[in-house]
Amino acid sequence: MTKMTYREAVRTGLREALQSDPRVFLMGEDVGKYGGTYACSKGLLDEFGPERIRDTPLSESTFVGAGIGAALGGMRPIVEVMTVNFSLLALDQIVNNAATIRHMSGGQFSIPLVVRMATGAGRQVAAQHSHSLEGWYAHIPGITVLAPATVTDARGMLLSALQEPDPVFIFEHAYLYPHEGELEGHPLPVDLTRAAIRRAGTEVSLITFGGSLWKALEAADHLAREGISAEVVDLRVLRPLDISTVLTSVRRTHRAVVIDEGWRTGSFAAEVSAQIMEGAFYDLDGPVARVCSVEVPIPYPKHLEEAALPQPANIVRAVRSLMGR
Amino acid sequence: MTLELDRDHAVDLLRQMLRIRRFEEKCAELYSGGKIRGFLHLYIGEEAVAVGAIPCFTPEDAIVGTYREHGHALIRGTPMGPLMAELYGKANGCARGRGGSMHFFDAARRFYGGLAIVGGGLPVAVGLALAQKLTPPPPLLDKGGNEGGVTACFFGDGAVAEGEFHESLNLAALWKLPVLFLCENNLYAMGTAIGRHQSQTDIARKADAYAIPAEAVNGMDVLAVEAATRKAVDSVRAGNGPYLLEYRTYRFRAHSMYDAELYRTKDEVAQWKQRDPIPLFQQRLRAEGYVSDSDLDDMETAIAAEIAEAVSFAENGPWEPLEDLTKDLYTPAKPAG
Numbered sequence: 001m002t003k004m005t006y007r008e009a010v011r012t013g014l015r016e017a018l019q020s021d022p023r024v025f026l027m028g029e030d031v032g033k034y035g036g037t038y039a040c041s042k043g044l045l046d047e048f049g050p051e052r053i054r055d056t057p058l059s060e061s062t063f064v065g066a067g068i069g070a071a072l073g074g075m076r077p078i079v080e081v082m083t084v085n086f087s088l089l090a091l092d093q094i095v096n097n098a099a100t101i102r103h104m105s106g107g108q109f110s111i112p113l114v115v116r117m118a119t120g121a122g123r124q125v126a127a128q129h130s131h132s133l134e135g136w137y138a139h140i141p142g143i144t145v146l147a148p149a150t151v152t153d154a155r156g157m158l159l160s161a162l163q164e165p166d167p168v169f170i171f172e173h174a175y176l177y178p179h180e181g182e183l184e185g186h187p188l189p190v191d192l193t194r195a196a197i198r199r200a201g202t203e204v205s206l207i208t209f210g211g212s213l214w215k216a217l218e219a220a221d222h223l224a225r226e227g228i229s230a231e232v233v234d235l236r237v238l239r240p241l242d243i244s245t246v247l248t249s250v251r252r253t254h255r256a257v258v259i260d261e262g263w264r265t266g267s268f269a270a271e272v273s274a275q276i277m278e279g280a281f282y283d284l285d286g287p288v289a290r291v292c293s294v295e296v297p298i299p300y301p302k303h304l305e306e307a308a309l310p311q312p313a314n315i316v317r318a319v320r321s322l323m324g325r
Numbered sequence: 326m327t328l329e330l331d332r333d334h335a336v337d338l339l340r341q342m343l344r345i346r347r348f349e350e351k352c353a354e355l356y357s358g359g360k361i362r363g364f365l366h367l368y369i370g371e372e373a374v375a376v377g378a379i380p381c382f383t384p385e386d387a388i389v390g391t392y393r394e395h396g397h398a399l400i401r402g403t404p405m406g407p408l409m410a411e412l413y414g415k416a417n418g419c420a421r422g423r424g425g426s427m428h429f430f431d432a433a434r435r436f437y438g439g440l441a442i443v444g445g446g447l448p449v450a451v452g453l454a455l456a457q458k459l460t461p462p463p464p465l466l467d468k469g470g471n472e473g474g475v476t477a478c479f480f481g482d483g484a485v486a487e488g489e490f491h492e493s494l495n496l497a498a499l500w501k502l503p504v505l506f507l508c509e510n511n512l513y514a515m516g517t518a519i520g521r522h523q524s525q526t527d528i529a530r531k532a533d534a535y536a537i538p539a540e541a542v543n544g545m546d547v548l549a550v551e552a553a554t555r556k557a558v559d560s561v562r563a564g565n566g567p568y569l570l571e572y573r574t575y576r577f578r579a580h581s582m583y584d585a586e587l588y589r590t591k592d593e594v595a596q597w598k599q600r601d602p603i604p605l606f607q608q609r610l611r612a613e614g615y616v617s618d619s620d621l622d623d624m625e626t627a628i629a630a631e632i633a634e635a636v637s638f639a640e641n642g643p644w645e646p647l648e649d650l651t652k653d654l655y656t657p658a659k660p661a662g
């Protein structure tokens with residue numbers, strides 16, 4: 001076991017990928033000379049050279065589309081979109097090309113493309129830099145959507161993604177980059193079909209992913225001190241969703257709270273909640289609860305931003321209410 | 326101008342233009358008969374572009390087309406049967422019937438669509454060219470090597486208004502990628518005339534802003550198209566980075582199958598039809614003594630037979646079974662071990 005930060009784990013995964021497959025290259029804004037906005041690719045330009053670590057112009061649609069083309073042409077591109085906020089400029093390529101070409105061509109073409117981007121709020125960067133739109137991406141058939149929350153997953157899911165023959169989108173919560181954790185040795189690659197139980201419990205299932213995992217774990221600690229045993233399920237793969245792990249947990253605990261940094265309406269939490277209702281309705285002791293972001297553009301001041309986002313206290317309150325306490 | 330032309334080559338150019346024309350006339354008829362549905366964007370009037378340009382590319386090169394790509398696929402070598410079957414939506418179509426008119430694909434011929442969002446093919450073409458430039462080391466090549474492979478990216482004048490056009494030209498030039506930007510300027514972005522959507526209507530000049538060599542070509546003259554394309558391909562293949570060609574052409578029919586054509590006058594269409602690339606070229610070949618009336622009759626007969634066979638291939642093709650609706654959404658997982 002090695003202690004390292006989430007950003008170091010991403011960098012480790014990138015380095016391993018570049019070392020092990022000559023078809024792999026990284027491109028994106030400021031990934032080279034600057035070392036990556038979040039320093040995930042620091043040092044890689046020196047190590048692998050400008051052919052494989054490619055700084056791009058601020059042309060999200062074109063460098064994501066070029067990733068699609070390079071993948072069609074036999075390469076294994078990793079495209080870094082600086083943040084999910086800017087990925088909106090590339091949605092045409094993602095939705096209309098990456099997600100459709102395999103099916104629409106009758107299976108003639110695969111697009112082994114990996115796109116990574118930072119997501120989420122919590123750093124006082126205001127409304128245009130604080131989106132959590134993983135749920136939008138998870139809506140789209142034809143792609144795989146990952147949300148690694150631990151350092152082991154940050155490295156391992158990247159390596160697993162590169163083994164996939166079809167497009168994979170990895171959402172790295174910006175709040176997690178400096179977060180330190182234990183990197184488990186060589187358990188690679190991560191199974192991209194399975195959610196993970198991060199804490200076992202018996203009375204309520206806290207179901208979440210990405211940056212919110214740590215808030216759910218904090219809430220579970222708090223609940224334990226109140227004598228409530230909470231299980232924490234880290235979805236980590238949003239498409240394809242491993243609903244069986246969720247249902248198994250809920251059938252055991254009979255209560256579910258879904259925590260999602262996206263806005264409540266049409267959120268990924270809404271999807272999970274619907275699937276729990278469809279699959280485990282008669283096992284529930286009460287309605288599925290959701291803790292999501294308040295439906296406003298995320299404001300700059302700290303107190304307002306905190307109030308807009310799911311917090312451990314909200315999760316604890318939701319659980320208490322569900323349990324009639 | 327004297328034709329210093331190989332007779333067989335000249336006759337083949339004519340035959341290929343006629344193949345597209347007659348194929349699409351049949352498509353229009355089948356559309357009216359309900360056999361083909363959805364959008365159907367015909368290339369009639371613009372045939373000289375695909376016929377002059379596409380044979381300049383080798384089988385190792387990549388082609389990216391638009392939603393008006395029937396002619397491109399046909400000239401690239403996809404047999405007419407699978408193309409017609411695709412228009413029918415049959416499982417023996419060139420994309421298993423999944424795409425229809427706007428989405429022809431042919432992996433064996435490196436024909437990457439059939440991409441129907443205006444401008445959306447340009448970034449993909451840039452990426453294909455990047456892969457060609459980063460030619461993987463020999464063990465990874467599927468066959469022999471694609472050193473020197475280039476990508477042909479077709480798009481229309483409407484795409485020039487999209488940000489992806491400008492981004493793609495910039496990135497391709499910046500990275501000196503082997504891509505040809507081939508603009509088929511038929512003067513209308515659907516129904517909006519170029520003068521009503523571009524501040525600079527001379528598209529070739531836009532390439533200057535990205536330090537890309539460019540040329541405007543008479544797109545109604547198959548020989549002019551061929552000569553300009555060959556020169557551009559040679560430059561790109563030699564490693565000089567991208568090239569832009571603007572083929573000035575005209576669409577004789579509606580944008581898709583039907584429109585009221587309120588956006589242009591009948592006189593304008595009639596004027597352009599005077600420049601129809603097929604009869605003009607036919608006259609030149611006749612004047613040169615390259616073809617006789619009976620040669621032309623034979624050519625028409627052979628094409629009619631090819632079309633009849635394609636229609637029969639489509640008519641007799643199977644529908645994809647319902648249980649295959651979600652097949653090919655993802656690549657099937659390899660069995661363990």
